[in-house]
Structure formats: C-alpha cells, structure tokens
Amino acid sequence: MGSISWGCCVVLLYVALFLKPFPILVKALPGSYWSANTSTSVTNSFPTPDSVKFDDGSFVSIILSSESNGYSYEHTCHCGFFCNQTCDGSLFAIVRIPLKGGDISKSEGSTVVWAANPTNPVSVNASLKLTSERGLVLTDANGTTVWSTNTSSKSVAGLNLTDNCNLMLLDHNNATIIWQSFDHPTDTLMLKQKLMAGQQLISKGGLYSLALTSEGLSAYINSNPPQRYFSGYHNFDYAGDTVKANSSYVQLNSENLTLFSQGLILVLTSPSDFSLEYMRFEPDGHLRAYGEANYAYDFLTRRIRDCDYPTVCGNYGICTNNAQCSCPPPIKGTSYFRQTNDKLPNNGCSLITPLSCEDSKYHVLSELENITYFPITYYPPKINPNHQHINLETCKQACLKDSSCKAVFYNSNNHMRNCYLQSQIFSLMPTDAGQKNYLRVYIKVQKKKSSDGAELGVGGFGTVFEGTLVDDTKVAVKRFDGLSQIKKSFLAEVETIGSIHHFNLVRLIGFCAEKSHGLLLVYEYMSNGSLDKWIFHRNPDMLLDWQHRKKIIIDIAKGLTYLHDDCRHKIVHLDIKPQNILLDENFNAKVSDFGLSKLVDREQSQVVTTMRGTPGYMAPEWLSSVITEKVDVYSFGVVLLEILCGRRNFDRSQPEEAMHLLAIFKKKIEEDQLLDLVDKYNEDMSLHGEEVVNMMRVAAWCLQNDFTKRPSMSIVVKVLEGVVNVESNLDDFFLNPPLPNTRAGVHNQ
Template sequence: MRLDFDGHLRIYQHSDTTGLRVIVDLITEDLGDCQYPLKCGEYGVCKADQYCSCPEGEDGVQYFQTDHGCSRITPLSCEPSLHHLLEVKNATYFNTIDSDAAYPGIKDMDMCKQACLQNCSCGGAFFRYENNVSDGYCFMPSKILSIREGHIPNYNFTSATFIKVQINFVAPSLSSGDGANIAAIVVGASIVPLITFCLVVVTILATLRRTSTVEEGEDYTIDQVPGMPVKFLYEDLRVATEDFKERVGSGGFGSVFKGLLADGTRIAVKRLDRIEQGMREFLAEVKTIGSLHHFNLVRLIGFCAEKSNRLLVFEYMCNGSLDNWIFYGCQRHCLDWETRKRIILDIAKGLAYLHEECRHRIVHLDIKPQNILLDENFNAKVSDFGLSELIGRDESQVFTTMRGTPGYLAPEWSQPKVTVKVDIYSFGIVLLEIVTGRRNVDCTREESNSQMLRVLQKKAEEERLIEIVENLEEMKDHGEVVRMIRIGAWCLQDDPTRRPPMSVVVKVLEGVMEVDSNIIYKFIHAMTSTSPSDDKVCTEPEASVLSNPR
C-alpha cells in the first residue's frame, strides 16, 4: 500500500516480470475520483465526468476565475453588508481535512449561513442534515478545496453548499427605448446638487449628535450571530465572578478573574483597567478576535462594554500559563518530554493559523510562555492578541512601533517595518526554553551562563548542542532533542528571510520535512552584554492588554 504523490492511496502487487502493478485505488473505488481534495483545486467544482469548473451565480454571473483551481475575481472585504452567499446546487463537501471546521452549537441552516456572513475568516459554509433542516451540522472550513457535484456514495445525509462572494454593483444601462425619460433625468440632475448639500448637512449634524451621545455613555453593539462573541451584562459577570473575588492573573492593563456562568461553564474574565482606545476600536478588536476559530487559540467567548466597563470573557484554562510548568529548579512539577514536544507542536499550529490561514495575516507580536495557556489535558493554546497587527494578504509587512517582551524580541525590531517573522523568532526562543528547561535570560546564574543564546552559540561551536539542556538524564532520545534544538536555532536566524514559515515548522515537527542543514549559530542578541543590573531584561516579563486569560 502506498500514498502516491497525487494523493491516491493505492495497493500494489509486485512481480519479478511486471514490477509494481496497481491492484486497487482505495478511495476512488469507494467514493470516486472527485472525492480527492485537490482534484479541482481551491473552490473548484468536480463534476461526475471529472470535469472541473468554478462556482457561478444566477444567470451565469462570474464570481471566480480559473487559477490552479478557482480564485475570486473580487477579493472579500470584511464588511458583511457587501457579502453574498452563492449556493452551489447539488454539491457536497466531504470534510476530512479541517477538524476545527465543525460548529456544534449551530443546528439551523439559516444560522449557519449568517454565522459565515459575519465571520471574516469564513470563505464558505456547508450544512448537512438528515430529515430536519433545523437539526443539522454546520461546517466552515478554514480552507475550501474541491467541491463535489452530486451526493457522496454510501451516505444518506442532505448537504447544502454556500460559497461567500463579494457583491459587485453594476450600474444599469440606458436602453434605446428610454429616450422619453431623458428630459426627466436632466431636470432631476439639476436638483441633485441641492439635495446632496442638504444630505451632507444633515449627516454632519447627526454624526456630531451621535458622537456627543457616545461620550455620555451610549454603547455600540456587535451583531449577535452564532460563532461571534456574546455581549454580557456587567452585572452578570459580577455575579459569575462573585464580585471579582478570585484573581488568577494580572498585567499592565488589568486583572483576570475566575468565574462560573449560570449554565456551569467555567470562564476567565479579563477586566481592563487602562484603556486608551475608544469604544468603536475596542469592539472592532473584539470582533476580529472573536472571528478566530482554532483549537490552539484561546477562545474569546464574549465581552462587556457598558460605559467605562470593558471586560473580555475567555474559555477557562485550568492549568494556567506555560511558564509555570517548563523551568527546572524553580517548580515542583515539570512536564515530561512527550508533553513538551506536543506543546511545541500546538503552539506552531496556532501561529501557522494566524500567519497563513486567516483572511488577514495576524502578527501576534508577544509570543512568550506567559501567553501560552494549558487546558486540563495540557493542550497548548496561544492567548493575548492585545498587541497584534493585521497584515493584508497582498502585503508582507506592517509599520509599527516596538512592542512585546524583552528577551523575545527579534533583531529587526530596530526597524519600523516588521513581518510575521518576528513571531517566528519569539517562537524559537519559547521552543528552546521548553526543550532546555531554562529561561532565555536568567540573572540568577553566572554572567557567562545567564544568556541562553550565548550558551547555545558556544555549544554549537563545540558541537555539543545537547549540553544546553537541563536535567538531560530525563531525555531518552538525545538525537531527537538535538533535532528540536536545531529547529529552534533555525527560527532564530538573524536574517528574517532565513527563518522558516510556521507551516514549514509544523511539517518539520511532524517529521514530514527535514531541518535546514545550513543553520547559522551566530546570534546578534548573543553578542549583547547582559549584566544582573539590567532591570529591563532580568525582571519578570509583564503581561499586556489581553494577556493571561486563565
């Protein structure tokens, strides 16, 4: 049996005379050739005769163009009013790829469609049901590959397929029979400037009045649709936290409290104390974070925005932040090697989603152990999007001011333009901290041994990388540990272009790809002298605006 380059899983028979011969093509035998996810590329529709086409609107309206699959002629914006769901008739999507695509809380087809329209990251929705259209299953994959025309063999459910497209506004043309209306149009055109002037004046006055009202305490709202953050009343969160009784975390922008909702759901409530952004900007950020759905990102359940009260409600992560579990010598309980490997992969998957799978690239800008939270099974989830920046798909960098935590900042932060590679650098530091069990800067050690990058550089020159690891006797496979250290060093290359994308890091961690063989173990930060008197480096990293929703 062999998984071939084209994605087909085939069983072969070998003989000395004929060599390898295909006995059966397993998936094709049962489901047909159109069931392969890459048969027609992204958004491509595979027909029964294996012909590929792109989804079309009514009357043949074209929303897609052929481009190694199908790509939208007009890219999607993030404004729900400009979106339309194009139904692909008699089509199914056999979701075996994206395990995070299911939305179990959505049972109704209309709710599924609305959730997709309001979610910036959603490119399409797929709804399945057996007998009742109000009791089915909603799927919104992060990446939509080939769509199959017709039903999937051996399955008895009904499937509805909806692809999100941008509404194109086309001005109606004037036909030859409309000459009698030209005079009326000319007369009307002379009145237009006056009407326009009046509308502008009214709009300005209404805006000024609305602004004044907001300053007095009026709240903006977020449309309540499935999959988006829920708006809580302040009183409900006060009761859920028993008047903010049990604090489980704190930072420069506020504190985190443990809470329990009326339905028994455990929550972490972040009460923001230092707010510099306005209400509209706060709600826009909530909407952006709420549209992110990935197993390895801490889920934002809801928010509260009543007058001066700003609170964020996250899923509760009972094992707290990663820094409580990985450093040897300062904690009673440390994680075993297998758990550490799994956590590293979890973090990589969360960042790969932010960098490459969202509609906008999201640069986190503050990756550190304090912002990696652990659930009851020690699954790792990235938290704290308070410092994040959005980068358009057609852009590669963003202008921003320096932010983040000393010790995890990439060398290029000296420049005003940064890319997702700053997160990859921070990930490399966190990876090495997890593997070695030591902090990247530890002022309790001798100066020559206080900076992890300096030690790494020295051990690399001596070809003794393994010696950077604390409690080495607990590591059974030293070769595996060295490989992990090399992955971390790859992410720390001074030249950002030499750092691998997070999707490549995930594949290397999973063993699908190999580590770069040309890693440079010369680090700018390792050249910097660090003394115990350097408070900026030696103090405990401070959490930022949405940090530590434990």
C-alpha cells in the same frame, strides 16, 4: 562496510551487500578473523530488502547470527539493528527468533533478549563499529557515541554470538572472553545466565527493577525513592544442597530459578514439565519465564497477590479481588477522583482538581478508611527518623508543609506510630482496620463567580479572574485596568480573536464594554494556567515530561500557522512568550493575549509599526520597525529553546556568563555540545536527549538574524511532524544585542 576478513568457525556474519529478499545465514570460512587493525562498520537503515519484518510490524536488520548446525533448532539468535512498528528509533540488540519450518522469514515474532541502548534509540544511518582498541562502538548519525563495550585496555580480535544468545568479544587466540553481553543483562535472563549481586534487570520503559540484595531477590518500582513489593529468601524453597561459592547470584535453569547465596542453593520451581528457555522482567512488574510451545510461567504471582503489584490499577486506583479496579470513593459526600479512562479502569485515577503549589493553603488531608498501599503490608519503606513515633496530627502537618508530599500513611499498629510521606501514589488496596491512611487532596473552599472570583494572573493591560457563568461553565475574565492604550488593546483582542477559531487559540466567549463594568473579555477557562509555570519552576509536581513538551511545541506552531496562513487577514501576534501560552486540563496548548496583535492584508509583505512585544522575545528587525510574520517565528524560536532547556532566556540566578540563554546556545552549537543544555532537572528529558537536541536545531533555524532565512510556521509544523528536514545552512546566526525598552508597547517579562 569496511574490509572484512573471517576467522574461526565461531562467527556467522550476515553480509548486507549480498542479501536476498529474505536473509541467508552464511557460515564463517575457517581460519579467518576480523582484522585487529582495520575497523569494521555496519550502518543502520530501515527498511531494506535485507531486513526481516515480523507479523507485529517490527523489523530487524541482521548483522551476526549464531551457528545452529543447520535448522534443527526451534529458534535462532541474531544481533543487529531492531526497531518497533513505528521504527522511530533503533536498538542494537540481540533478538531471539523462532523458526517455522526451518525458515526465518516465516517466523511469527521475535524477542529482544538484550539491547545495548534500551533507553536511547539511534536514528537511521547510525553505525556499529568493531575495532581492536575499543571493541564495539555504537554511534548515532550525528556522530554522538551512544554506547560502547569500553574495552580500551584489551585487544579485541573477534566477535561471536552463541546459540544461547550471548554476544562475546574474543582475544586473538579465541580463548579469552574480553567482554560478553551475559555480564550486562537488560530485562532478560537466558538459560544458564547469571544475575549477580549488585546487578539489576530493568523492565522495558524503566519503571521496574529486579536485584539480588542482602535480603534476597527483590523487586522494586522505580519511584523516588524506589519502593519494594517483593523480597526475601523465604519465598524460595531449600534445594537440600550446599555449594562452595564466594559470590551470590540467581540463575535460570530449564526447570527452575536457582538462587546461590551463603553456601545454600534455593529454588523457585516451575510446576510444569515444559523446559524453560529465558526469563523476562516485564513492564508490568511480573517475572515471567518462557519455554517451548510458548509456555509461560510467572515466578512471582504464585507468591504475591495480583493487588500487590504497584501499577495493577494505575495511580490512585484501588485494587480488590481478582484485580478489579476502581477510584477512591467520595469523601464526606465529595468526589475528588475520576478515572483516567472510563473504558480502562486499570489505567488509574486522577485528581479532579490537580494540586497546585500556588494554592497550597487550600490543601487538606482527607481520610480514606480501610485502604492501604502496596509496600506497607510486607515491605514498609525505611522510616525517616523525624517521622518515627510521632502522633497523627504532627504526621499530617509534615505532609502539608512538604510540597512534594501526595499522601500520608500513618501506621499505628502495635503502637508503632510511624509516619510515611509519599511523593508518588501507585495502586491502593483494602486493608484491615487499625491502620489509618490519609490521601492528600486539593479542595476549593468556595465557588468563585464572575469578576469576584479568584485572581488568575496579571497581564500587560489588565487582571484576569476566574469566573462561572449561570450554566456553571468556568471562564476566565480579563478586566482592562488603567488608562494607557486600554481601548486600543481591547479592540485589538476583540477584532483579532473574536473573528477566528482554532483549537490551538484561546476561544473568546464574549465581551462587555459598558461603563458600569468597564472593559471585560470572557475567555474559555484553561485549568492548567500558563506555560511558564510548568517549564521554569523546579517543583517536582509540575515537571512536564518530554511527550507533553513536544505536543505543546507542536500545538503552539499550529496555532501560529493558522494566524499567519489561514485567516482572511494575516495576523501577527507580536507577543509570543510562555506567559501567553495557556494549557487546558489535557495540556493542550493555546495561544492567548492578542492585545498587541496586528492584522496585515495578504497583499502586504511587510508593515511599519511601533515597537511592541517583550524584551528577550523580540526579533532584531524591530530596530527598523519594519516587521513581517517572521517576528513571531523568532519569538517561537526563543520559547522553543526555553521549553527544551527548562530555563528563561534571561536568568539572573545563573552565573554572569550563563545569564543569556541565546549566548550559551550559540556557544554550545559551535562546540557541538547541545546535550549540555537539555533540562537537567527533568530525568525524562535527559532520556530523550538526542530528540531534544534535534529540536534545538529547529530553534536555531527560527532564530536566524535575517528574517528571510527563517522558516514559515507552516514549515516548522512539517519539520516537527517529521515531513521536512531542518535547513542545514544556518550561517547567519541569531545572537543579537538587547533591544531597548523605551518605545511604546514594549512589555517587560
């Protein structure tokens, strides 16, 4: 911690160097300030003896506390580093802590009422600095600036946290507020805090937003585009007063929520005698105010029904009376939907057969009778001029031609004939007759069987078809085509995958080597196809979020670990690439295509073999034809980088200087600008940018030029699971010349 001087009795600082097992609030000494010339820094570390742990498992390490005139208050306000039960990241936050018997250590829970970095948690050893030039600056452990108060044009002298949980930066005279957290609300409004026109409350997780607009206080679900489910001045009661004010704002008072607009004072009143203390816009879209004795009141529910909340029954779920949830019924005798979780109906529903752009010719629109969508009833979205006053068939065709369209809502009431195309579907509800709504579903026109089934793809040595066994089990049938190396590849797959079993390896069900049928391999069916379709396409229907990508990465690593370490013979796959990673219906990743694999005795450290694999994924030691299992580690590093960046390792659509991903990767490492490489087409990836960058360092380790410096796949798994740290000495870099494509066994991408 930097040197600290104290000023005015407005500041209370919790000094980490002198903490006891439970924190003591130390009142500031009179006549002292934080120095304007020397920065003060506090480092994040969990857990420590100075941290307060709550009954829900969360922690807070207190930096600054409000002055509270002893312990007469029922709660206290503190700012510091806060983390949840898993503590996988921390927020610099203001925390409201109720007191029990005047003792903070016995409090039962805490409430985060403001956070500087709600969507970008920092890691252990992150730091918070107070400087006169920049104000507060939050920096992650890797040196990246995560957040700052951006007060570069003003001189900051002091820091104060009020009893009402308002964090303020003050000038030298302690008279001017340079910056305050009340002007930057996150998901909570404290008593007397204002939500100004143009500001928003964003719910935890970012799904919902609340804003004051020209149409009144409006609540939205943040789809693309945002969809409104509550709005209007008419929901407020006129208070009978007027006010002279140039601005519009909403303010929480002890007994109501007050709206100041156009010279009028309007209120949403709480029906209770309990005094309100703060209001939070919740992750479920509710606006709840909290008061003494744990009293809670929902300002919106008295004015809208349970079924008007967008996610009350999850995606595609139908909400009926008392918020009972169900899936859409069968359409013409065919069921297209199933519950995501049979035990939790409010988690929503999913399509039994997911939509696929490749099979768009099978898409049809099937009518759900007397069902509507939450925004249509009160707040219809803005209509596209091209979809206004058109007939039903034109509306349906517009959806079928639009790859992002999931549903059509066609409003024919009062001869409006308006067509609404929806790219995201949340909860549905029953409606009155007269409004037709069409949900887009995927329909297979016929059932395919055996090798006469739909073609799933073409591999290096054959074609893969969809098939069905006599017991209706779906399978993938690989038929070996042509003459070159057919038998060798067929035997390699049977010998390799036929004798082993692991959850992250595609399971071989059987094979056929009769002349009348040719050479066939029968594998388990993977409904979501190969990984390349999900990471290289820009279709919004097929964007994988960060959690799915992270799980897929770990799945691949576990599958390779099994091949290298846990089989009787060490198995080197030799052709790891996204096309050979298949995804089942739950997006579990499984390594496939063992046509080039090689079995190696445990006694052998390396083997000599002909060059085989796919250019772009092949390790540099292939030039000598002496290989180990570390060639798979290198290929994994390339695939890992492609997953994180959302692009191919060689992409001709890029400018010439950016075609080679590894070259750009090397340059960005040297410039410490790896965030630039995070898949910019996927917003969820950007929200987890720091975690993605950390995993890029794993890729760099796997891509070391010298194979002896690469980790084993078992070590990679431990790194991905947070058990082992990434090797820091990565001086032997991975940028290699392109390998020739003239030797036998080398595949093109």
